[in-house]
Amino acid sequence: MTNPFDRAVIVGGSIGGTLAAAAVAPHFAEVVLLDKDHLPDEAVFRKGVPQGAHFHALLAAGRQAMDELLPGFAEHAFELGAARLDSALDVMRLDRVGWSPRFESTLEFLMASRPLIEKALRDQAHQLANVRYDSGVEVAGLVGADGRVTGVRLADGRNIEADLVIDASGRFSQAPEWLQELGYPAPSEEVVNAHWGYSSTFLRVPENWDPGFRALAVTPFGEGALTPEAASRAMAMWVVEGDRRWILTAQGSGGDHPPRTEEKLREFISSIGVPELDKALAEVEFPEKISMWRDTRSRLRDFAGQPDRPEGFFAIGDAWMGFNPVYGQGMTAAALEARDLRSVIEEQLTEHPKDLTGLAGRFYAKADALIKYCWNSSNTLDHRIPGVDYTVDGEPRTVDASSSEFSDRLAAYMGLDPDRYIKYRETTQLLRSPEWLGSDEVVSAVKAHWDELGRAIVPR
Ligand SMILES: Cc1cc2nc3c(=O)[nH]c(=O)nc-3n(C[C@H](O)[C@H](O)[C@H](O)COP(=O)(O)OP(=O)(O)OC[C@H]3O[C@@H](n4cnc5c(N)ncnc54)[C@H](O)[C@@H]3O)c2cc1C
Known part of the structure; x- marks a missing residue:
């Protein structure tokens, strides 16, 4: 069967871009992922995804959607060294209601570093004959005419034509400016900033280490804090690759950001007041550098509510909604959006063969419920944090610190x-x-x- 369209161009070859490519691949002769970064063959940190140095929890729904879009993803990730955890037995979790129960369960987690997850996805996408990555290519804008986006403009001055352009360029996406350059209104933008900060490092643990867990997450902040300092603090550590590579991330809200040096970071984590955590920390080494992350705003661009938009273009992943990472929703939302995209493009082409008109509207309408659910659930928690800022199109708004x-x-x-x-x-x-x-x-x-x-x- 010949594909009805010549080319889809995707801006960004990371998680959202790769999954979007898998979703639309059956309908295009070629799908080209343009990334300004050099995409490595190995599971290593790269500068186009600076958040890759911090822990990345993959929710079970995200893993499931990734497997549906790129079959074999999870098995390949395990072969590369991802850990397979029983969500109740292997995970020790302390939150405002105490320690979570531990027992053998059927809910499995895939735990890995962010670079490993991205590599496992990209390896699977390489098996799709019509999908290719073009590395080191920066997109600088859109090209369009007569109500339709017809391609992208590159930073080196070239244009690339496309029947469909998908923006998957992440939380720093320029899509609103690109749309305005074509004469369309930018989407309305809501921002919630609870001023969280991260410090993360990879750990070396003793051989055959058995601290009684394979993942530990401690989040009893707010009224449930164990010590006065811990009211704004949280942390997690878990195995990410093999048995001896673990990641440690400390988080502080309301501007109480975790520090960069090993000594101070150990003090910060110890102040949370959990003896089990102190014992584990005393047994591990910090052989790698400590990375910081400060921009944890949640930013929702209301693409679904845009009054006027061109055909042939939409945003996915963090380019649509950039999450406060604390709640671990970003990769999963990108995967669920891509799964929605796969179903809406099939519907569209069943009803209107060879016509993509209306696809952007259909996609936004379908995935918006998920986006708004994630937006509301992370905001409910952030709204309770002292000093939280909330703006709509730059105008300050009052938060709804509803009761917990x-x-x-x-x-x-x-x-x-x-x-x-x-x-x-x-x-x-x-x-x-x-x-x-x-x-x-x-x-x-x-x-x-x-x-x-x-x-x-x-x-x-
Ligand atoms: C500190 C931190 C911790 C996080 N922890 C979690 C977590 O625990 N769980 C979770 O699910 N999510 C987490 N996230 C969110 C997660 O990283 C993102 O949701 C996810 O990466 C979204 O993927 P994306 O493909 O939309 O964007 P990204 O992964 O950011 O990729 C964007 C890509 O676009 C490329 N690009 C950008 N601009 C251009 C351009 N102009 N031209 C060409 N290419 C371009 C970049 O090089 C990059 O490859 C965290 C985020 C942060 C900041």
Whole structure:
């Protein structure tokens, strides 16, 4: 069968770009991913993805969507050294409602460094005969005429024609400016900044190390903090490749940013007040440099609500919504959006063979529910952080610091029963619809045990 269209161009050959390429590949003679960076063959840090030095949790729904779009992704990642963790048995998690229950479960996590996840995806995409990466090519704008984007303008002055252009250039995407250059309005932009900062480093752990977990996440900040300093602090450490390469990330909110030197970073983490964490930390070495990240704003560009847009162009991944990374949603959202893209392009071409008119609108309409869900869930948490800033198109707005009384009790209730707990984890991993959490069955059970559950909201 011949493909109905000649070329799709994707700006950015990272996670969002690679998955978008897989989604549209069946319909184009060629899909070209342009990346300004030099994309390495190995799973190594690269400057086009500076966040690659920090921990990247892949939610179970993200892994599932990646496997659907690029079959064999997860198995390949495991072959490259990713760790396979039982989400309840191997993970020790301390939050505002205490330690999460530990037991053997069927919910598996794939834990890896960010460069490894990207390599595993790209290796799978290389197997698609009509997909190719063009490295070291920077896109500087769009080319368009008569209400349609017809290609991209490169920084070196060349133009590349395309039937479809997808912007997957990440959180620093210039898409609003590019649209304005063509005479279209920029999308409205909301920004929430709870002033989180990160410090991360890769660890060397002793041979056959058994600290009692393969991942540890400590997030009892706010009212659940164990020490006064910990009110703004969180951390996680887990195995990322092989048995001895672990990553450590410390996070501080409201401007309480973790430091860069080993001694100060150890002090920062120790101030959280968890003896199990102090013991583990005393047994590991910091052989690599400590990387910092400060720009953790959540930024939503309302592409779905744009009153006027050209045909033949849309944004995906962080170019659409750049997440506060603390909640680990970015890669998963990019994967779920790409899965939506695969289904809308099939629908579009079934209804209108050889016509992509309306595809951008269809795609935004379909993926918007997910985007807004992720936006609301991370903001509910960020809005409670002292000093949080919220703007719409640059204008300051008041935050809705809604009470956590119900959500904390809900989390405590879920931890009381293993089956219910796994169902809950599947929901937070975006594998299940969140509707169940608001169902009469769950809400009335939480209300019936309100005081008892309230007493659980002390970490230990
Ligand atoms: C500190 C930090 C920690 C994070 N932790 C997590 C986590 O735990 N879990 C999670 O799911 N997500 C996490 N994220 C988010 C995650 O990194 C992104 O959501 C994910 O990478 C989105 O992928 P993307 O392809 O949209 O953008 P990116 O991965 O940022 O890729 C953009 C690509 O576009 C290229 N590019 C940019 N401009 C141009 C141009 N003009 N021309 C050509 N190429 C261009 C870049 O070189 C790059 O390759 C974190 C982010 C940060 C900042």
